[in-house]
Amino acid sequence: MIATPHTAHVVTLTQTMPVARFVVLDLETGDAPEDAIQAAIRQWKAPSNWKPETVEKNRAEQAEKIREKAALLDASPILCAGLRSDREAVMFNGMGDTGPLDLPGWTIESHPDECAMLAALGQWLNAHTDDVTALVGHNVRGFDLPKLRGGFVRHRLPLPACLKPRDGQGQPVTDTMSLFKSFSMEHRDDFAVSLDVVATAFGIPRPKQYVSGADVPRLHREGQIAAILTYNAIDIDATAEIYRRMMA
Template sequence: MIAAPQAAPVVTLTQTAAARYVVLDIETGDAPEDAIQAALGSWKAPKNWKPETVEKNRAEAAEKIRSKAALLDASPILCVGARTDREAIMFNGMGEAGPLELSGWSVRSYPDEGAMLAGMAAWLDTQTDADTILIGHNVRAFDLPKIRGAFVRHRLALPACLKPRTDGSQPMTDTMSLFKSFSMEHRDAFAVGLDVVCTAFGIPRPKQVISGDDVPRLHREGHFAEILIYNAIDVDATTEIYRLMMA
């Protein structure tokens, strides 16, 4: 007896579209002056300090706030690098970056932060689902809070995968925290830089003459391409770190 031919399994878009993981990294520019002034105004000295101590510490606090203005909630997100197990997308919210070649990357440029976030949200909602792992270096304490706050500032709906969930249903891996399980030397450190982890794991990095602290200045000077390249390098390094630790 000849068995009846079996129908081929039907594969729907929802079964194949979701990425297994997405590695995220952002770069930020300086906050607006009014936000900087608000941060300066919120600094308060203890009542028992002498006047000269107050002035000295007020000046030091002001210098620190200005030098770290890119970390304030109001600071704009300039770009978001996103790499999945299938593709790498650079969302650029600074306008046209000029001649740029990022090997293995697709660059999408937008006129401003709000348009960039809307474009990124549309992409994430089509490429991720509740099982997609969110990955980043210090992603819990920096990248995700900054991204979520920016969506609220622009009154945009968060993509499903970025909505905070108290039950932890969206899987997440912070490579900075995870690295402490692989290092005796750094297991008790509060923070571990990406370069430190790359050195520990022998991951080669392109020679760079800039760091994250240089990004606001580069933005002010119009060096958009350099910022995007720097971001892409960090995303690629974070992806390799994740693969090594989860192999």
């Protein structure tokens, strides 16, 4: 008697790992390389009607401002990317060994450099999101999403599906900074609103922090990786709670 062939049941990734309804994300960046800073300084142009002495004075001031905000240049490295979904929280660290670090509720993936970190991040996003997963963040439209896309392109890595520009409606995105203006008369006309301001307005307690985003490049130079990851996780947890309250 010949046995009837049996086809094994194939379990797909989406069957075993349902996609997230939302993903709150936040990045921390380090200083751009010196050549990129110099290029940005050279690109500054003074109005043609300025006097030479005015041009030189302002050139020096602009150069100082560019150096102070070198972490915002396109060439600046992404040091870490924290993601909190409705299912889990994962911190992608591209700075190597963290040293002693306790982040309750977080899984930490450490990688030797930015490229390896982004490759792992891309795999996570492809596995945990689909075209209706909401991408959430504070100023996520103005900073985090374009910065992420630029990082993948710089390293010639394929963009995760949720980050690809699409015709039509595109990936759902909720920017808590701009959305907050719909909840506030006081700040509705502000160009930018800090995460601390929004958390305070919603009565969300924040741990005392002795650093801000502007301190991250210095902390990176000093090798304080754990401090950077902790700061990132605190901001993401606050943003996630703000999002839940806004969408409740």
